[in-house]
Amino acid sequence: MSNAKLRAGLIGLGSMGRHHCRVLSELDGVELVAVVDPMGDKFGAARGVPILESVEQLVELGVDYAVVACPTALHEEVGLQLAEAGVHALVEKPVADTVEGARCMVEAFEARGLVAGVGHIERYNPALQNLRARLEAGELGEVFQVVTRRQGPFPHRIADVGVVKDLATHDIDLTAWVTGTPYVSVAAHTVSKSGRPHEDMVAAVGQLADGTMVNHLVNWLSPLKERFTSVTGERGCFIADTLTADLTFHSNAAVATEWEALQAFRGVAEGDMIRYAIPKREPLLVEHEFFRDAVLGRSHEISTLRQGLRTVEVAAAVLESAATGDTVRLGQADAAVPSGA
Numbered sequence: 001m002s003n004a005k006l007r008a009g010l011i012g013l014g015s016m017g018r019h020h021c022r023v024l025s026e027l028d029g030v031e032l033v034a035v036v037d038p039m040g041d042k043f044g045a046a047r048g049v050p051i052l053e054s055v056e057q058l059v060e061l062g063v064d065y066a067v068v069a070c071p072t073a074l075h076e077e078v079g080l081q082l083a084e085a086g087v088h089a090l091v092e093k094p095v096a097d098t099v100e101g102a103r104c105m106v107e108a109f110e111a112r113g114l115v116a117g118v119g120h121i122e123r124y125n126p127a128l129q130n131l132r133a134r135l136e137a138g139e140l141g142e143v144f145q146v147v148t149r150r151q152g153p154f155p156h157r158i159a160d161v162g163v164v165k166d167l168a169t170h171d172i173d174l175t176a177w178v179t180g181t182p183y184v185s186v187a188a189h190t191v192s193k194s195g196r197p198h199e200d201m202v203a204a205v206g207q208l209a210d211g212t213m214v215n216h217l218v219n220w221l222s223p224l225k226e227r228f229t230s231v232t233g234e235r236g237c238f239i240a241d242t243l244t245a246d247l248t249f250h251s252n253a254a255v256a257t258e259w260e261a262l263q264a265f266r267g268v269a270e271g272d273m274i275r276y277a278i279p280k281r282e283p284l285l286v287e288h289e290f291f292r293d294a295v296l297g298r299s300h301e302i303s304t305l306r307q308g309l310r311t312v313e314v315a316a317a318v319l320e321s322a323a324t325g326d327t328v329r330l331g332q333a334d335a336a337v338p339s340g341a
């Protein structure tokens, strides 16, 4: 890495922003020059980096790129300011709170030839990275179904969007990314039990372009935390736990079970179960390394803003289905099938 460091800024020093601050301030080849947060440094996370009150001040200071970690409803406004100023941006997920907002951002960054990415952090989880490589290598054969569960308690700080845009966007992005296949339809039910204006529980069923069936159960109403992804196919079933970054494979039947009493529990035959030993790097650090490399014009695997737009479109379709009771079909995806550069 050359001595000329990239100058980076951070916008939003809240629950997620403080982690970006830690990673950015230690990232090789990058200098975190300032953080913007009108509420100051409430977590004591700034590590001596100057705190500014506005994006204008950050732009005046001069930065090569900025990480946007303010509330989702502000992403569009902040993103457009950065694009206007010619600053590359890594925007937290979801890209924006509306499809129109996400599309405006894509157009603004693309028109200026700027690098813009979305913080779909599950792509950098070691379990899912390993799973994707195994699917690409054909280890599962034909993929039949992807199931995700993302359950946990209510986050009081998130008030601007519901659980579909805030959390299910992780599941939507990871499903399209891990299979390399876009969604073509969704149907969903939501409920709102916490008294907030937005939904806090969703059950969605979808279909990918190759016919793969998809199920997502996502909520803020559970006293437990679960981050589960399973992919079932011709040769068995992969299970990824993105809390522990573990990946397990249950292979299809290889050995017939003759012991009748056991058949009742295990089925008539069982195959091997393997938990893979995989290197576990911090997903946020890997996300930042790729974004830095993208800004430097090197090979990278960022989640582009355009892919993030597709995720917001699928989330909007989930909400439309829940509101109308209809299955919603999605139009052609421009660049929805993710790939590295």
Ligand SMILES: NC(=O)c1ccc[n+]([C@@H]2O[C@H](COP(=O)([O-])OP(=O)(O)OC[C@H]3O[C@@H](n4cnc5c(N)ncnc54)[C@H](O)[C@@H]3O)[C@@H](O)[C@H]2O)c1
Pocket: 011, 012, 013, 014, 015, 016, 017, 036, 037, 038, 039, 040, 069, 070, 071, 072, 074, 092, 093, 094, 119, 120, 121, 157, 158, 166
């Ligand atoms: N990738 C992930 O896993 C992940 C996890 C949590 C949150 N997020 C995303 O990060 C974003 C922030 O979420 P959070 O949980 O950190 O919320 P938060 O409320 O904890 O933090 C938001 C911060 O932004 C600040 N802020 C408000 N207006 C601002 C402005 N105009 N300019 C600069 N800062 C401003 C607030 O003072 C606050 O400190 C959301 O888009 C959320 O979806 C992503």
